[in-house]
Structure formats: structure tokens, C-alpha cells
Amino acid sequence: MDSLNKLWLSTGLANFELGQVIMMLVGCGLLYLAIARNFEPLLLLPMGFGAILTNIPVAGFSEAGGFLSYVYHGGIETGIFPLIIFMGVGAMTDFGALIANPKTLLLGAAAQTGIFATLFGAIALNAIPGIEFTLKDASAIAIIGGADGPTAIFLATKLAPELLGAIAVAAYSYMALVPIIQPPIMRALTTLDERKIEMAQLRPVTKVEKVIFPLGVLLMTIFFLPAATPLVGMFCLGNLMRESGVVDRLSSTAQNELINITTILLGLGVGSKLSAEAFLNVETLGILGLGAVAFSIGTASGVLMAKLMNKFSDVPINPLIGAAGVSAVPMAARVANKVGLEANPHNFLLMHAMGPNVAGVLGSAVAAGILLALVG
Amino acid sequence: MDSLNKLWLSTGLANFELGQVIMMLVGCGLLYLAIARNFEPLLLLPMGFGAILTNIPVAGFSEAGGFLSYVYHGGIETGIFPLIIFMGVGAMTDFGALIANPKTLLLGAAAQTGIFATLFGAIALNAIPGIEFTLKDASAIAIIGGADGPTAIFLATKLAPELLGAIAVAAYSYMALVPIIQPPIMRALTTLDERKIEMAQLRPVTKVEKVIFPLGVLLMTIFFLPAATPLVGMFCLGNLMRESGVVDRLSSTAQNELINITTILLGLGVGSKLSAEAFLNVETLGILGLGAVAFSIGTASGVLMAKLMNKFSDVPINPLIGAAGVSAVPMAARVANKVGLEANPHNFLLMHAMGPNVAGVLGSAVAAGILLALVG
Amino acid sequence: MDSLNKLWLSTGLANFELGQVIMMLVGCGLLYLAIARNFEPLLLLPMGFGAILTNIPVAGFSEAGGFLSYVYHGGIETGIFPLIIFMGVGAMTDFGALIANPKTLLLGAAAQTGIFATLFGAIALNAIPGIEFTLKDASAIAIIGGADGPTAIFLATKLAPELLGAIAVAAYSYMALVPIIQPPIMRALTTLDERKIEMAQLRPVTKVEKVIFPLGVLLMTIFFLPAATPLVGMFCLGNLMRESGVVDRLSSTAQNELINITTILLGLGVGSKLSAEAFLNVETLGILGLGAVAFSIGTASGVLMAKLMNKFSDVPINPLIGAAGVSAVPMAARVANKVGLEANPHNFLLMHAMGPNVAGVLGSAVAAGILLALVG
Amino acid sequence: MNNMEQQFLEAGTLMLAGMVFVFTFLTLLIIFINTVLAKLAVKFPDPVPSIRKRSNKKNNKAVSGDISPAIVAAISGAVTRYRQQHSQQPSSSQEAKK
Amino acid sequence: MNNMEQQFLEAGTLMLAGMVFVFTFLTLLIIFINTVLAKLAVKFPDPVPSIRKRSNKKNNKAVSGDISPAIVAAISGAVTRYRQQHSQQPSSSQEAKK
Amino acid sequence: MNNMEQQFLEAGTLMLAGMVFVFTFLTLLIIFINTVLAKLAVKFPDPVPSIRKRSNKKNNKAVSGDISPAIVAAISGAVTRYRQQHSQQPSSSQEAKK
Numbered sequence A, B, C: 001m002d003s004l005n006k007l008w009l010s011t012g013l014a015n016f017e018l019g020q021v022i023m024m025l026v027g028c029g030l031l032y033l034a035i036a037r038n039f040e041p042l043l044l045l046p047m048g049f050g051a052i053l054t055n056i057p058v059a060g061f062s063e064a065g066g067f068l069s070y071v072y073h074g075g076i077e078t079g080i081f082p083l084i085i086f087m088g089v090g091a092m093t094d095f096g097a098l099i100a101n102p103k104t105l106l107l108g109a110a111a112q113t114g115i116f117a118t119l120f121g122a123i124a125l126n127a128i129p130g131i132e133f134t135l136k137d138a139s140a141i142a143i144i145g146g147a148d149g150p151t152a153i154f155l156a157t158k159l160a161p162e163l164l165g166a167i168a169v170a171a172y173s174y175m176a177l178v179p180i181i182q183p184p185i186m187r188a189l190t191t192l193d194e195r196k197i198e199m200a201q202l203r204p205v206t207k208v209e210k211v212i213f214p215l216g217v218l219l220m221t222i223f224f225l226p227a228a229t230p231l232v233g234m235f236c237l238g239n240l241m242r243e244s245g246v247v248d249r250l251s252s253t254a255q256n257e258l259i260n261i262t263t264i265l266l267g268l269g270v271g272s273k274l275s276a277e278a279f280l281n282v283e284t285l286g287i288l289g290l291g292a293v294a295f296s297i298g299t300a301s302g303v304l305m306a307k308l309m310n311k312f313s314d315v316p317i318n319p320l321i322g323a324a325g326v327s328a329v330p331m332a333a334r335v336a337n338k339v340g341l342e343a344n345p346h347n348f349l350l351m352h353a354m355g356p357n358v359a360g361v362l363g364s365a366v367a368a369g370i371l372l373a374l375v376g
Numbered sequence D, E, F: 001m002n003n004m005e006q007q008f009l010e011a012g013t014l015m016l017a018g019m020v021f022v023f024t025f026l027t028l029l030i031i032f033i034n035t036v037l038a039k040l041a042v043k044f045p046d047p048v049p050s051i052r053k054r055s056n057k058k059n060n061k062a063v064s065g066d067i068s069p070a071i072v073a074a075i076s077g078a079v080t081r082y083r084q085q086h087s088q089q090p091s092s093s094q095e096a097k098k
């Protein structure tokens, strides 16, 4: 009898709390988005699964000695996982389009308006009872507007670890929603003629340019914003491994096995922060709302910047590629291409949109550095 | 002279203890089994090598600051390595045969009798002087009957770390010996007519079923036995990555590089527990004996369960596939197939035996959870 | 204004120290050697990059909580990374040429003179003001003469961690310079006729020999020099995984993904020790000088040993292959082949030079073990 | 021996509880498969792939360029005839790949 | 509300400083590309590969002869299909790999 | 300088002990190879593979089938001519793959 009672007391049924049940449903929701909707599955699948695991009663996944606590403290709290993923993303990134058309960096800069406007918005939300965002919290939330997962996770871990779960969910969800969020904004802010603009073919970029570029970016970051060098530095390391052509086996591993291993663990670890206390509150709603605003403002700013540049430049820019400045590589570039094709079936913007797209990655890493330097 | 003396004192020859020599021979024996006999080489090779390394005098592989001590404390004591391997095994497992013929789950359940009978036997051995198994020890030993390496290592680490070496050696040795241990038992308990039974072709299983299955298993484990969720959860994560089809690169890495890296280190770390004090005693003999009994009882129970089910069911089951319920994937299923072919050259049981085979993995993970919940 | 000031104070420009600038230039120099000159790029690229990162002001890469501090303390200080690389190198090494012509082990032994002569030289340098090498320092420096990266890093970490950066830079630089350093010495010490010597084709080596060889090496190391077993043991484990043929998936992972991941991190971690305080001093010049001497003496000793052996042996040995005894696998063997071809266009020495080449790896691991045993 | 008796009692309880639990658990899993999964299998059948489309896809992949299936067929015919005349060796190509 | 006002002020400053900084930074990067990289592109142009040589290289890799990969693929496809049709033994080689 | 002298002495001893040890160790390894391994090589020779099979294997690797180089040359000629007549588009399939 004693044993039976002990067995009953060790079941989940005898130990569930409502919050845990709800958070498991949230985890299932993330799995649904990942599997059925193909929303950023590489991160949302492990993250959703991590959310389920961490909320299992008795099992203690995130308590001292639990598997997820090792993953979180060892890989995320230390910043190691996001940095390794950033290195891998750097090794996957081709800056050719950006170097061929450097003006597109301005589009990547403009789209960061989404970040800083959200910062403002997060503070404004403090007017709502139950929401109490410090400037650190606000900064961590604002980075969602950067549309870059590892950057958001890295910054959130440093500035507001208790919000990490909600921020990561918001960041990846909206990145997955880019094909839904962006097109209406892009169409609303452009005329049909603007969307029809065809862009000149990009000049070829030499190998030496591609090798020196990441070093130049790193150098400038060192000069002006060392706080951004963890992110930018690892990104540039990956890119240098790629472009140098002398360490192909390292570059390949960074792009494949290493980033895959890290992605599984990062997802699980981020998911482990989706506990009821941390997620089930009005602040999470605020974060989700701010994320949508951030993406919209970023998209709009990019498009408007492109229109502005057309006023001052002879070489026409299709304003649609401005929307790719939010990063969300390579989805946003594909969206620009698709909306462009709707207006003009001969208008292939993909390569052109890759410029602002990767500029957006740099832009948000720089923005993260600024927030770290001034608020962190 | 002083230097020469120091050099002499730093040789192995000047420092050997008998126990170390014997344990190195045990390590060599494991290497022999792995290399010459092809007995579970993926684990026995690194384990045997680890046994040699850990017993080298002076070198201090398993002392503070030694390589194997980092591996053991970092990866095995924490449970990280067995769980990662379980994820990889999940990513390699196809539950199709099980879903197509769910009754075979009962065979996987029956075979767990081997575990619980061994538990009883371990306590009985306490009658022998020199053997003093606590209930925790007995539980850790009993799991050998589960015929599943990572499960055994995980449970032994939690319940009886000082027995880990002997338990792992026994578990993997008997898993390798499945083609020798099982057939006589299978033949003894079945008639030729029973072994000739051909089974109906399995129905095709849809993708949705395969995706939902690991989630259902996890859900039930959460409800009824959260203590088993570390093992079952990671297994289901791997399987979900496999079947969802949206994270193929993660699934592939989990099945290949990640599991390979972890296997090397797990083997070395487990081998590092093969020290003379821990292994050279009468308890190890007891463990080895109990392991053989556990496998035999598990095999017999599976076969008898299948015969019992034939009494109550219209669709005939070849009782040989019951033996596959001990898990030891996929060796036990192949053995069932081979013994079936002996009796009837047209009788291909492999796919049918995969059902109880993977059911056995779940069954022993559940059994491990029960032992953890009630004894841990 | 306050914010602007804070932003300015957080720039690199406001915080640079001269030493950091110089060390970044050193890092750029290493990158140049790696990328433009293809000098050991697999290690020098991450190492150069690590040197840049660690010297960035404000960013704190190598301070507590910084990315590189985790890499260094977790992987290098513990010895884990060099040992894993050594395992991978073992899995890549084919001892066939050595087993077929075991006399070449003497060439590998002779070339270790470079190590021990350098030890003497390092002590002699203490006569120069500003240089103050202990016997531990001298031993760590001397191992540069072993021409083997992981061995040098492993030993330096144990004996003189503050010199690690300079030692690693010297070791890898000279390994890359082997094609420039060795040929003049080889030509000076040999006559044209000697260089023309063609060697008999090697006998085929059986699988069993290749499997037993690493075990024999390990056994002898255990008997006579357990202090060398971390290096030799991991090397032999890798080689056994390769030659046993039963764990091809582990061997392949050890040779590829695992060694690649570790190489990236090892390079970064070693680079992180290239701080101004540790590198910008006269001792570094001494180390660089000693490294060149060590390589030269090692090369000369190998060649002279081969000439000596020719006096006592009927089967002629081309003395050029003696130079390959310094290890620097496989570059030194290629150099021997090239210089041989110059003298005699039909003289293919590559396979013959692989014998002393891999013997050199064992030789310097043994030498490292002696230094550890007597000085460590 | 009192201690051992008690241990046996505990072990026996554990055995009973364990076996009951394992059977219950896996039986519930059978029910889950027979109800939930079975319904899902009916509701979400696997999409039936058009065979034509598939084989085309494969051809395209294999040919990787601008050679039409017609050519492939032609060559295939030629090769077939040639091989019928000349080749005897068993095809060990799969092994070679490994 | 005093506190919130101050926070707004801080956020505003941060926004201003941030946007200015981001634009300055990326503008400097444009200058870097237009000056340094542009000069480097002129000074170190990519080596112009002789087209003949290149295509040869590719061929060599694929077939160690002068047949283009596309053809080889075509032939291989044809042969594969031929073998699938004519060979009777079930191809157990795939299983063997596992 | 007393200290340095002592260090020299230590270094000298170390050098001597080290070189002697290294030579002894590797000489023992020579003996090990010449005795133990040599005996093993005689006792456990490698299984002799049939030469026919082996050369086939190599051919297969190159052309992925058991077609002789002669056929490949013949087909290649035919295909080359066909392509010269029909195909104009540059083969961008290689790029697409990347």
C-alpha cells in the first residue's frame, strides 16, 4: 500500500499545477507551428519541446542536476551557444551582394528603427498596471525588432534573463511570420511603379574583397563599439573561415554539425525558460505586442529609406528591398523578391535584397552592442 | 643518479599494483570482444580502452584534473551523455512496425519481467557472504535485464554509481551475446509449428501517426511516471525530430556526429569506472550472473506472452517475436528473424519483430522510471 | 550628453592601450600567414583571430564570463582539447610505413635531439638580462623542437601556461616554415649521391599488425613512461579506432567533425593567451629564436642519424628521410620527397619518409612525457 | 535475517508494482494507438504522390542539366543492347560505393 | 509618474544615440567598401581562369576523362534504370549499408 | 651564476636522460615490431582478395556501373555530337547546386 501510494505521489497527475499545464500547451503550440506550419522549425521544435520538458512536475529538468539546467547554465547563460550559432551563420553568409551595392547598408540601418522605437514603446507600456519594465528589460525586448534570433537571445541573457523565454518566442515567431507581416506594409507604402523598378545587375566581387570585408567590419566594431564584438567578432570569424578558402573543413563543420548540435541544445535551453511564472503574465502579452510593432516599424523604415534614397540617387532602388533590412535572413529577402515578382514578372530582386538583408544582421548586432554599452 | 632514480620511480613498472594489471587485462578482454568478435564494438572498444587508461599508475586519468575525470563528472555523472545518446537512438528508431501492430507492446511489457525478477534475485544474493546489495544496488543491477545500454548507464549513475562499471560491462556483453543466449530458450519454449507461423503483412502507417506517436508516449509518461521523462523525453525528442520531417539537419546530426562524439566519450567515461576496487570483487560475479538470468527470463517471458496472446486472439502471432521484447535493438529482432527462417524458409519476421523490439526500449525506460520513483 | 559621453567611453578608441594594438597586429600577421601564405591555416587562422579578440578593450573576451575565458579554462587548461585533437590525429595516421620499416623509428628518435638541445639553449638564454626561464619554462619551450602542435600545447599548459601563446605561435610558425628551413640543412649535410639513393619498396603490412601496433605502443608507454600516456594513449585510441575497422563511424567522426570543432576552439583559446603582457617581451624573442634552432638541430640530427645507420646496415637509407623525423606531419615527409626528386627524378621517397615522420610524433610525445615526469 | 526478509518484501512489492505499472502503461499506449492514432490515420492520410511526377523529378535530378529524357532513353537502349552482348560480371557497384 | 518621465527621457536619448550611431557606423562601412575594398578589387583582381582549363578540370574530376558530368549523369541514370528493370535479386545492398 | 650553473647541470642531466630514454624506448618498439608484429603477420595474414574482383571494383567506382571504358567512350562520342547539335544554354546546373 505504501509503495502504491508512493507510486501515485510520483505520478504527474498527483503533482500538476495549472501553470505547468498551460505552459505545456504553449510548448505544444510551438511544436504545432514548427511542424505543421513550418515556422522556423529548427529552433521552435526544440524550444517547444524544451518548454514541455521544463514544466513536467517531479522530473526536475530545470532544477539543480537536471538536464536542462546544465544546458541553460552551461550554454546559454554563458553566451556560448548564441555565439557559436552566430559563427555558423557568419560561415553561411555571402556578403557579395552587400559589397557590390554598399548603399544597401543604409537600408539595413534604417530598419533598426524598429528596435529603438520598440524601446520607447516598452517604456510606454509601463503605464499599464502589472507591467514594470526597467530600461534593461525594455532594451532586451526591443532587440526583437532586430529580427535576429541569436542576437536576441544573447542580449536577453545579458540584460533580462527572466524575460528570455518570452523574448525568444516572440523573436522566432515573428521571424516566421515575416511573409505575412511584411507584404501588406510593403504594398501600402509603395506605388505599383516603384515596385516594378528593375535593378541593375550587381558587379562581380573579388575574393580579396570578401576576405577583407569581415576584417574591416570587425576593425570598425573594435574602434567604435567593442561591446558589440562578441556577436560581430564571432560572426566575422565564421565569415572569414568561409571566404578565406584555406580552412574549408572548419567552415563546413561550423555551418553544419557544430551549428546543428548547438541549435538543438540552444532550443532546449531557451525552452527551459518557458516556466509559468516567467511566461504567464501580462508582460508577455506586452512583449508579443511590441514584437509585432517592432517588425512593422522596421519594415516600414526600410521601405521609406529606400524611397528617400531614390530621391538623391541616379541608380534606382526598388523600395521593396528596403523591407529586407530587418534581417530575418533569408526569408525577408525572399518576401521582397516575391512581392516584386507580383508587380513585374521579370523583376528578380532576390540578389539585390540580400544586401540589405545581411546589412540588417550587422545593423542589429551593432544595435545590440549599443544597448549593452549604454544600458548593460 | 637522482634524475635516473626519479625517472625509474615515474615508470609504470615501479608503480604497478596487481589490481591495476588485472583490470588492464579486463580492458584488453573487452577490446578483444569488440574487435575480434565484433561484440557491440561501438561501446566496448572505447570502454575497454578507458578501462586500460584509468588503471595506468602515475598517469592519474581518473584523478582530479585527469582527462577521464572530466569526462566522467561532466558527462556521465550529470546524465548528459546517456540522455544525448538516447535522443540519437530516438532519431534512429522507426516506430512504424509498432504502430501498425500495437499488440506487440504487450510483448515488450512481458519481457520486462527479466528486470523485476532480477531485482528479486539480487536481493537473494545477499545471502552469499561478501555480497551486500542495497535495494538501490539491486535496482541498478536489475535494469541489465532491460537490454538497453543508455538506460542501464543512466539508472546506475543515479542509484549505484560504484557499480556502474560492472553493470555497463554486463549490459553490453549480454546485449552482444543475444544471438547466443536467446535461440535455445526460444526453441525450447516453442513447437516447430509455432515457429512456422507466418504473420500478416503490416498495414502502412501514415506520417501523422508517426509524428503524434512520440508526443503521445511523452504525454502518457508525464501523466503517469514523470520520473521516466528524462529518458523517455529525450528519446521522444529524437524521434519527433526524425518523423516531423522539418528539421532533417538536426535529426541527421543527432543520429550521426552527435551520437558518435558522445559514444566515444561515454565509453571512455564508463570504462574509467572499471577500477580494481570497484570491479574485482564477488559482487561483480553476482552482477554478471544476474545479467545472464535477467536476459533469459526476459526472453522467456516475451515468448510465453506471445503464446498466451495466441490463445485469445484470432490473428496469429509467431511467438519468436516475443523474444525481441527484451530490446537489444536491432539484434534481438534479427535473432527472431533468423530462428524463424530456420523453421520456415519463407518466414520473414524481421519487420514484425521490430514492434516488440522498440516496445522493449520503451518498456525498460518505463521500468527504469519506476525504479527511480520508488527506490531513487 | 551623459549618454554620448558614456558611448564615447565605451568605444575602443577611448580605451586602447598600445600593447593591445600591437598584439592585434600580431594577430593580423598570423591571419596573413594563414590566409595569404597558407601557413598551417587550420590553427593559425583561429589563433590569429583569437589574438585579435582577446586584445579588444572593454569587450572582456578573456575576462571572467568572457567567451574565450570559457574556451581556455574549459578546454585548454584542462588539456581536453589537445587530447581530443591527438585522438583525431591518431585516427588519421597510417603506421603502415613505420611497421614495414621499423628502423626508421631511430630517425624519429634522433630528431628529438632538437628538443633536448633546445632545453639546454633555453637555460643558456638566462644569461641575457630580461630572460629568466625556469627549468619548467625551458622544457615547455624545448618541446617546440618536437614539431607537433597538440603536444606542444599540452605540455606548455602543464609546465608554463604563461608562455603558451608564444610557444604555440613558434611551434606552428616553424611547422609551416618546414619547407623553407629544412632543405638547405638537408642539402648541406648530404652528398648528391646520398640524395640519389633509391629505397626498396616497402613490404605490405597486415591488418592484424596495424591493430596490435597502437596497443603495443600504449603498453610500452604504460610500462616505461606513464606520464606520456595521456598523449600517447589518446593517440593510440584514435589509431585503434581507425585500424580495428569495427567502429568506422566513430573513427570518421574523430577525424572530421570532432577534430574540426576542437580545432576551432583550440585555436581561439590559444590565441586568447596572446596578450601584450605575455607576448611583448624579450622572452618571446628568445622563444622564437630557440624554436628555429630546435627545428634545425632536429633536422640535422635526423639526417646524420640516417647517414650513421647507412654505415652499419646493408639496406641503404636515403638520409633525406631522416629530416622527416622531426614530425610536422605530413609536411616534412613531403619536403624529403621533394628534395629527393631534385636529385633523382625517379626517387619517390614520400612513403619511406612517412615512417620517420610518424615516428617523430611518437618520439616527441615520449619526450614530452619525460619532461613531464622529471620537471613537471 | 530479519533485514533480508524485509528486503525481500520490498523487492516483491517493487516487482509487483513494477510489472503492473509496465503492463498498464503499455496497454494504455495500445489504446492510444488504436483510438487516437487510428483516427488520425483516417483523418490525415498520407498524400498520394503522382507516380509520373515523382519519376520525372528523379530523372531531372539524375540528369542534372539539359539532356532530355528522350536521350536518356536512347542511350539506355544502346547500353542495354551492348551489355546483353558483353557483360557477365556481377554488379558489385553498390559495394564499391561504400 | 516622475520616474516614467525620466525613463522616457532615457529611452529617447538611447533611441537618438542608437540611431545616430547605427547610421554612422554603417555609413563608415559604406565608405570602407567604396574606398579600401574598391582599391583592393582593382589591385588584386580574381585570377581569370581560362575557360578551357576550367571545364577540363571539372570533367577530370568527374570522370577522369573529357566527358562532362551531365553526360555521365545521363548515362548513369540510364544504366541505373536498366539495372532496376533487369536485375531480379532484391537490392539488399541498401540494408547492408545500414 | 651559481644558480645558472646548477640549472645547466640539471638541463644536461635532463638532456642525457631524455635522449637515452627516447632511443631506448623507440629501440624497444623496433624490437616489438620485429618480433611480435612480425610473428602476427605470419600467423594472421590478410585474407587474399581475388584480383579479378578488385579491378572490377575500380572500374565500377569510376563509371558507377559495370560498363567498360570503351562503351563510355562510344556513348560519350554520341552524346557529344548530339549536344553540339541541340544544346545552346550554358549548363547552369552546377551553380544551382551550390
Ligand code: NA
Residues within 6 Å of the ligand: A145, A146, A147, A148, A325, A326, A327, A328, A360, A361, A362, A363, A364, A365
Ligand atoms: Na536585424
Ligand code: NA
Residues within 6 Å of the ligand: B145, B146, B147, B148, B325, B326, B327, B328, B360, B361, B362, B363, B364, B365
Ligand atoms: Na528493454
Ligand code: NA
Residues within 6 Å of the ligand: C145, C146, C147, C148, C325, C326, C327, C328, C360, C361, C362, C363, C364, C365
Ligand atoms: Na616530433
